[in-house]
Amino acid sequence: MSSFLLIIFMRFSRKLSCVLCYFLPLVLLISSCTVVKRPPAGKPFVFDNKVTIIGNVDKDEKKRLTNELANYWDDSLYAAKVQQFGVRYVLKDPPVFDTANIARSVSFMKSYLNSQGYYNASFLNPDSSYTFEKKDDEVRTTINFVINPGKSLIINSIYYDLGDTALNRFSKINRKYSAVKPGKTRFSKQVIAAELDREVALFRQRGYFLLTRDNLVAEIDTADLSLLQVTLDPFEQAEKIAAATQRRLENPTAVVGIKKRNFKDSVMSAGDSAFFKRYYIGKIYYYPETGRYDQPDSLVTDTASFKRVPVNAYTLFYKQDKPYVRFRTLREHTYQLRGNMYNETNFYRTLNNFNQIGAWERVDYRTYLRNDTVDFHYFLTPAKKETLGFYVEASRNTGDLLTSGTLIGFALNTTYINRNVWHSAIQSNTTFSNGVEFSFLQNNSLLQTFQSSLSHGYTFPRFILPRFTKPKNPYRLDNIRTRLNTSASYVERKDFYRLRSLIANWGYEWKKKNIFYSVKIPNVELYSLDTLPNLRDEFETNPFLRTSFNTGTVISLQGSALLSYPGKNNNVSNLVRLAAEESGAILGRIKGLQDKIYQYIKFEAEYRKLISQRKSAIALRAFAGIGYNYGKNERFGKTLPFFKQFVGGGPNSMRAWGLRLIGLGSSLSSDTAATFRDRYGDMQLEANAEYRFTLAEFSAVKVGSALFVDAGNVWNLHPNENSPNSNFDFDRFGKDIAIGVGTGLRFDFNYFLIRVDMGIKLKDPVRSANNGWLSIKDFTWKNYEYTDKGAPTRNNYAIQLGIGLPF
Structure with missing residues (x-):
């Protein structure tokens, strides 16, 4: 991918060189002002x-x-x-x-x-x-x-002397995880502070509940050990001192010792042993109906007015006829077991899980010591149980069937949320959406597309699995969810098609460390399509479309993994997403179902990187997707169904092209079509780079801008004689790559961001002149190349309206 971006940059810089010759002096003058x-x-x-x-x-x-x-x-x-x-x-x-x-x-x-x-x-x-x-x-x-600055002090060695055999053993065993590499790591206060924090976190995971940074100290020794050798010759001693001084100048080193701090204060000294003592989990109490203005300390001391559900070492307090949530819900998300050694990681995992269930708006806690045990009291303030919201969207940001690059769409979404169904912190979500698309082109009807959809789903805050399939150690997983979703939709594209769909799936979500997993098994999708006159006419001129626009049943398994991790610097964040879907591997082999079930496999991979500065940022993205239809039914053809294929263009993809108006490859079939010009492909490659910066701030509104470069395209895997050059071919890769450049304005209202981007087609694979590259000398806003074939004029630019950042 790096070589791919390098080629793009070289071609991009060469084609814009003449523009920079005109504008660079002015830009330098303004920027240096x-x-x-x-x-x-x-x-x-x-x-x-x-x-x-x-x-x-x-x-x-x-x-x-x-x-x-x-x-x-x-x-x-x-x-x-x-x-x-x-x-x-x-x-x-x-x-x-x-x-x-x-x-x-x-x-x-x-x-x-x-x-x-x-x-x-x-x-x-x-x-x-x-x-x-x-x-x-x-x-x-x-x-x-x-x-x-001279030579930096290098940490030559590090040792641990904590006055406790267990602590010293833990430190030595886990020394390999230290950021201090003897003989390599430069000394700095930040490095030493990080090492002390690591040590404290290590000990607090092993029962040392009261131990903090104040209990440890780092001693730095820069003395040369050779000076400790006793000699009676003053001249020899002077030579040693001079040599040691020279060595410190040339290669200064230090020895770091992590030690137990000895407090001079009598109060701290009296309780010093308590800090280096191991503690165990005692009793756990839940208060799931805590009011916004209740004082946790008062609730602990006055529990007479509460009803209670005691189960072993766990107690739930409530005041209503029924508890706000069942005891099982809270117990399943508590990672602390009575009698186990205190572990701070499990404590924070418990808090995070309570917060992320969605039934509570705030979670607080108190701890109380009893000899060598710690009792925990969790105070959970309920969120508003039911919410009804209405949302208007001026642009859809996904490649669905509602929006087209030449149309303007509006949608009204009504959403109802219940955050505590059946007193089990189960969340239900119902969404009713109605949208339309308008065309303001001559000879086109005003209303072009209508969509209506209804979806309903449940999120269970636990795994619902048969006993024999349950994970052996669920306490190693976070954010455990089971999801049941159903949806039905109707889409009509005027004079082209009517599509009806019914989708249902059952799935699981969980997080392990910094990786978020999602699985849907099964995922069932039923489709019914009516082809209307205009689409049937397109079938005559573009027969390859016929195999894409067919209907059948999808019974698939879907899985994805999302990894997020920071860079070496705090201002860098990275995200990696992998996804796969497979349909028909088992049921597609059954006689009688082979003609009804799609058989395909599909993969996606995406990488994002964000480098943030105080008033600017650099955002990078790379995406690759491929799907393969391995079925042998001629009715389904050799491509994925169009509702599973990849699309490019629009506000979040190749912004110099309208949504679904890029590709396939360098084929002219869609560009010369008189009416229907949407493109769907089995493969997509895309890379994006964007420099974001702030222009001005007005009260609570931030006005920003961006300079961006998008490169990529959409292809089919198999060649088609009715659409030459629409398939992916390494020999034609350089010609098929499309490149767009542009800029835009972003209005950040804190709660949402409105974006207007304008992209120019720097390299258009279907542009015949100059090998697809834009000619600065002969630049025009419109392209009239194929009007003699009955095709409409094509824009060399696109203006995109979006909500939120593109990636």
């Missing part, structure tokens, strides 16, 4: 701050230090610039320059460098590190600190 407001009259003021790192420091470390040191300028010596409209900077009320303030900035930066392990940092001539520039009546001062 800094507007100064209310500068001190007749006095030099701080206009710019720079930090230059020199010395034997690698490139990434130089960049990191440069960025971090920018935060350590003294306020009286810092020019606080604010970016506006993504292209210029504004400097308001800059401070008067005074050389007396340089020493404070130097002191702050040295302290930071020391915290990062640079104890021999030197500043080159800080007292003469400034220059003046006169502009009109302004005297602008630029301050540039040139810093040689």
Whole structure:
């Protein structure tokens, strides 16, 4: 995928080179502009701050230090610039320059460098590190600190001396999970703090309920052990000292010791043994009807007014005729067993599960110590049980049958939610949706598409499985759910088709560590399709469409896995999604069902990366999908059914093309069609890159923009003589790839985001001239290439209206 993006970038840069020649000087002029407001009259003021790192420091470390040191300028010596409209900077009320303030900035930066392990940092001539520039009546001062940080202190070894045999053993066994790699890891306060946090988390997972960071201390020893060797010769001792000093300058090292802190305070010392004591799970109490304004501590001390359900070490308190939820629901989501050693991970998993069930809006807790046991009291405030909502959508963001790129669609959704069905925290969701699409083109009817759908589902907060299939250790899983969903829909595309569907599925969801799994078994889909005159006419000119538009039954197994994980830096997040579906492997082999059940297998893979900055972000996405029809029934043809095929274009895909208006490959069949031009394929490849930035903020509304590049296409797997070049072929891959570039505006209202994007077809596979590349010299907004074949004109651009970010 990386080589694929590189090819796209090279072709993209070559085709836009002439445009940049015209506009680059203007862009550089605007982006380099800094507007100064209310500068001190007749006095030099701080206009710019720079930090230059020199010395034997690698490139990434130089960049990191440069960025971090920018935060350590003294306020009286810092020019606080604010970016506006993504292209210029504004400097308001800059401070008067005074050389007396340089020493404070130097002191702050040295302290930071020391915290990062640079104890021999030197500043080159800080007292003469400034220059003046006169502009009109302004005297602008630029301050540039040139810093040689020297060699960073390396952690040579780490040891644990906690005054307790068990703690020392745990530390040594789990040392391999430490971020400190002796002889490699640079010393910094952050690294040491992370190691202390890891140790505390390790101990709190093994029963040390009261132990915190305050109970541990890290000792750093930079002394050279060779100096400890006793010698009576003063000259030899002096040579050793000189050699040790030289070694510290060339390769400074440190030994880190994690130890038990000895409190001098008498109160802390008296209870010191309690912090290093192991505790066990005692009794657990539930209060599932806690009011918003109830005080948990008062509820614990006054339980006389409650009814109760005691089961072994667990007790449920309630006041209504029936408990708000059954005891079993709470017990199944409690990861703490009486008598087990306290484990902080299981404690937080319990809290998270209660929060994610949906029946409560807030979860609180209290803990009470009894000798070596801990009792837990959970206070759960019920959420509003029933909710009725109405939602209007101006654009659909998925490739369903409602929206087309040449149409504008509106939908009204009515949703009813019950968060506690049958007093078991079972959630039911009912949605009734009605939508229409309008066309404002000449010779077209105003109303083009009508859709109506009704769906109803239940979410059970546990696994509902036969006994012999239940997982051996369900307590290793989080967010356990069982789902039952049913839906029915009716879609009519004027003069083309009427589609009726009925879908039902039973499935399971769970999370293990940072991977979210979902399985639907079975998934049953019934379809009935009426072809209308316009579609039948298209069958005559495009026979390959006939095999896509057929109806049958899907009885499939669906599965997906969603992995999210952070990058090396806190501002980077990654997401990987894998999905698969299979239909007909078993039932499709039964006589009498072979002509009714689709037989196919389908895979999808998606990767997303987000690099966030203070007022900007870079978003990357790569998607690949493929489906294979392995059935032998001629009625179903060799492609997937059209409601399972891939589509491209629209507000969340190739934004220079309307929804379902890209592909197949470089085939002209759909582009030269007089009316029906929707495309469906068995394979899709797509890559997207987007630079997002803030333009302005008005009260609670943020106005942003983005620059984006989209590349990809949709294909069929099998060649078709009625649609040449519609199948995927490695030899034709470069020609088939479509590329769009563009920009847009985003209006962020906190609760929702409205987006308008405009994309230009930089490379269109069906454009005959210039091998599909857009000619800047001969640019036109419309393409008239195939009008002589009776096809309508095609736009070289598309404007997309979307709700939410594209990915």
